[in-house]
Amino acid sequence: MAEENRAFTAASFKIFLTKEKKLVGVRCRACGTLSPEPRPMCHSCHGRDMEWYEFSGKGRLSTFTCISIVPARMSEKGYGRDNPYCTGIVTLEEGPRLSALIIGVDAAKPEDIETGTEVVLDLAEVDSESPTPTFRPA
Amino acid sequence: MSSTSRKRQLGRPVSIVGAGMSRFGAFADKDSRDLFVEAFQDMLDNLDQGIDVGDIECAYVGNYSSDLFEHQGHTAPIIADWLGLTPMPVTRIENACASSGSALREGIMAIASGLYDIVLVGGMEKMTSLPTEGVTDVLATAADGLYEVPAGLTFPGIFGAIATSHMDRYETNLDHLLKVGIKNHENGALNPKAQFNVTIQSLMERRMARAHERGQPVPEYVTEMDFLNDPGANPWIAWPLRLYDCAPITDGAACVLLVASEIAQNFTDKPIELAGTGQASGRPLHDADELTSLSAAKAAAGKAYEMAGVTADDIQVAEVHDCFTIAEIVATEDLGFFAPGEGSKAVDEGRTALNGDKPINTSGGLKAKGHPVGASGVAQVAEIFHQLRGESGDRQVNNPNLALGLTHNVGGTGGTCVVNILRRSS
Numbered sequence: 001m002a003e004e005n006r007a008f009t010a011a012s013f014k015i016f017l018t019k020e021k022k023l024v025g026v027r028c029r030a031c032g033t034l035s036p037e038p039r040p041m042c043h044s045c046h047g048r049d050m051e052w053y054e055f056s057g058k059g060r061l062s063t064f065t066c067i068s069i070v071p072a073r074m075s076e077k078g079y080g081r082d083n084p085y086c087t088g089i090v091t092l093e094e095g096p097r098l099s100a101l102i103i104g105v106d107a108a109k110p111e112d113i114e115t116g117t118e119v120v121l122d123l124a125e126v127d128s129e130s131p132t133p134t135f136r137p138a
Numbered sequence: 139m140s141s142t143s144r145k146r147q148l149g150r151p152v153s154i155v156g157a158g159m160s161r162f163g164a165f166a167d168k169d170s171r172d173l174f175v176e177a178f179q180d181m182l183d184n185l186d187q188g189i190d191v192g193d194i195e196c197a198y199v200g201n202y203s204s205d206l207f208e209h210q211g212h213t214a215p216i217i218a219d220w221l222g223l224t225p226m227p228v229t230r231i232e233n234a235c236a237s238s239g240s241a242l243r244e245g246i247m248a249i250a251s252g253l254y255d256i257v258l259v260g261g262m263e264k265m266t267s268l269p270t271e272g273v274t275d276v277l278a279t280a281a282d283g284l285y286e287v288p289a290g291l292t293f294p295g296i297f298g299a300i301a302t303s304h305m306d307r308y309e310t311n312l313d314h315l316l317k318v319g320i321k322n323h324e325n326g327a328l329n330p331k332a333q334f335n336v337t338i339q340s341l342m343e344r345r346m347a348r349a350h351e352r353g354q355p356v357p358e359y360v361t362e363m364d365f366l367n368d369p370g371a372n373p374w375i376a377w378p379l380r381l382y383d384c385a386p387i388t389d390g391a392a393c394v395l396l397v398a399s400e401i402a403q404n405f406t407d408k409p410i411e412l413a414g415t416g417q418a419s420g421r422p423l424h425d426a427d428e429l430t431s432l433s434a435a436k437a438a439a440g441k442a443y444e445m446a447g448v449t450a451d452d453i454q455v456a457e458v459h460d461c462f463t464i465a466e467i468v469a470t471e472d473l474g475f476f477a478p479g480e481g482s483k484a485v486d487e488g489r490t491a492l493n494g495d496k497p498i499n500t501s502g503g504l505k506a507k508g509h510p511v512g513a514s515g516v517a518q519v520a521e522i523f524h525q526l527r528g529e530s531g532d533r534q535v536n537n538p539n540l541a542l543g544l545t546h547n548v549g550g551t552g553g554t555c556v557v558n559i560l561r562r563s564s
Contacts, residue, residue: 010284037285063306063429065298066377067290071275074290081373087290088299089424097424099282099289110377115306132288 008038008050017131021123025096027053036098036133055092057121059135062097064088064115066107073130084108090119090135104136145444148250151399153409153563156185157520162333162390162508170204170213170264171220173391173510177260178221181393186406189395191221195254197228198245200238200261201512206276208264217260232512234280235461236549237261238392239515239556243417245396255401260393261517263510273387277511280550282422294384294462296423296551298376301464303429305378308479310467312378316366317485318463319382319506322499325492326506328533333388333508338362345371383463388508392517402563408527413542414448414559416441420552430479432552435472439546442557443474450474452542453559455525455535456496457518459548460503466490469546470498473557492533500525500533515547515556526562 006012008026016024025036030047036055041048067074068084079085086102103122105113119135126134158181160173168176182189199217204210214228231241238261245259265273277293286296304310319338326332327340334341342365349356359365366372372380395405402409418441420426420434427433443449450473458473460466467481475496476484484490490498501507501521504514522543524530541562548555 013284063299063303065291065295065302065379066374067292067295067298068374068376069270069274069292069294071278071287071290071292072271075271084374084377085290087295088302089429099286099291099422099424101289115302127288130288132290 008040013038014131017126018128023055023057023121023133025053026050034096036096059090059092061115061117061119062089062091066110100133100135150250152246152249152412153399153402154394154523155397155402155405155409156181156395157523159331159392159520160390161331162388164266165389170262171216174217174262175220177391177393193256194258195256197258198241199230200241201230202234202237203276207267233554234549235511236547236554236556237512239547243415249398255398257396261513262391263512264389265387266389286422294376294379297462297464298379301378307430310482314482315383315463318466320362321491322503322505325500326502329502332502332506334506385461385504385509388510390510390513392513392520394519409563410523410526411561411563413561414442414446417556431472434552434555438555438557439473442559446559453544454540454542456498456544457521458546460505497535518545522560
């Protein structure tokens with residue numbers, strides 16, 4: 001489906017992540033504000049003229065946590081007390097931040113993970129049911 | 139004058155004349171309605187000059203998720219029925235863990251508007267009906283289900299990320315977090331209604347005694363820190379947060395009776411005035427202004443201070459939303475008690491202890507008193523009500539001039555914050 005025909009919704013966000021392996025959010029044509037989450041209205045100027053905006057997928061790890069008591073969905077994937085996973089907040093090189101799963105780090109050794117680490121988008125194994133932007137150290 | 143900069147005042151003064159709480163804990167045989175009745179009866183039993191229950195005109199009940207915890211929606215009329223107060227209007231307010239803080243504001247406004255004179259406000263949550271994994275999933279519904287939860291962020295996870303940021307940016311370390319828990323358990327040990335009516339020292343000694351009884355190797359703990367640094371006793375939940383950094387899963391209820399200040403003397407000689415109230419909303423952590431602060435807390439506090447005509451320095455005792463130890467440190471900074479980054483030092487120096495210059499969470503806080511999420515906001519107000527009236531027993535703040543207290547109730551990970559300032563009437 002052509003990008004211009006897609007609604008500015010989470011459903012479209014997920015299709016970009018899973019089918020096209022891209023991180024695509026929106027840009028407000030009126031004020032230029034970027035949002036990784038597709039929104040039908042600009043949260044900054046309330047403008048209604050939004051356009052799709054593909055992020056480069058490069059950023060820095062701003063903060064993180066390594067989770068040992070995991071939700072049901074992550075438990076099904078084998079994560080848990082003895083196999084924690086890392087998740088956190090990435091600041092994209094374009095400026096906005098987003099919540100993201102962090103792979104390619106040892107979540108059992110959180111003291112070795114450093115904030116500020118350069119990360120890149122890696123959607124090779126993105127969950128098709130509940131996709132999320134996923135990053136690994138660059 | 140823009141609508142957001144106008145100084146806001148209540149249409150008429152509102153006071154609290156009574157407060158009640160159920161025991162907080164895990165009660166397999168009680169539903170949330172039973173807990174609410176227990177809190178209501180506690181309030182009636184302690185109302186100085188009593189009340190004809192039928193005089194209560196309206197009620198607001200904070201409740202986060204009876205839908206998922208108890209498979210029961212539409213809880214407000216059930217409460218009216220269980221209190222024998224139908225057809226009184228009752229409305230349930232849901233704002234995650236700030237549900238009853240928000241309910242309180244609705245009650246305040248209902249009186250300030252002139253519509254009612256006597257309003258009951260409470261909150262309740264029955265959480266232990268689900269296993270820990272289920273509770274984790276329910277609490278996660280207070281975060282953004284489309285853009286936070288899929289990333290694997292849990293409730294402790296989001297506060298873990300805040301803690302990582304705080305440790306990164308300031309001199310906060312893991313010991314500071316643990317010391318918040320030690321302090322709150324010391325207060326909780328003095329609160330007979332607390333879920334953990336016990337110090338961490340006692341929990342440590344119990345663990346050693348249990349190992350001894352079972353003929354197992356006895357852990358060589360000397361201090362509480364040794365115990366808290368043992369991953370067997372204090373496992374990781376969401377690094378850098380461990381079990382003792384997290385508020386427990388709790389069943390409980392609390393309520394207060396609000397009246398127009400002009401009739402407060404009909405109920406008690408010691409009414410507590412609601413001097414200021416503020417509420418604000420905030421964005422998910424990834425869209426927050428800072429990763430070490432909750433902007434909604436700062437905004438709500440600013441409104442409450444302005445309405446009360448006081449500053450952070452004037453506050454003599456406060457109950458803050460320590461759903462995690464880091465949350466208490468951040469709260470004391472957002473409220474302006476300490477400069478950004480100085481909240482952890484204040485804990486280290488004992489300034490927030492019961493005998494410190496800024497006693498925080500004298501009830502034991504969410505950490506030790508327990509955190510039945512929908513009840514916590516009003517339970518905080520109940521604690522400050524009793525403190526300002528000098529009736530907190532062993533945990534009474536030792537200050538004969540105690541007159542100004544504050545409550546700070548957070549919903550979710552900062553999506554909602556309600557701050558109230560209470561003043562003892564002179």
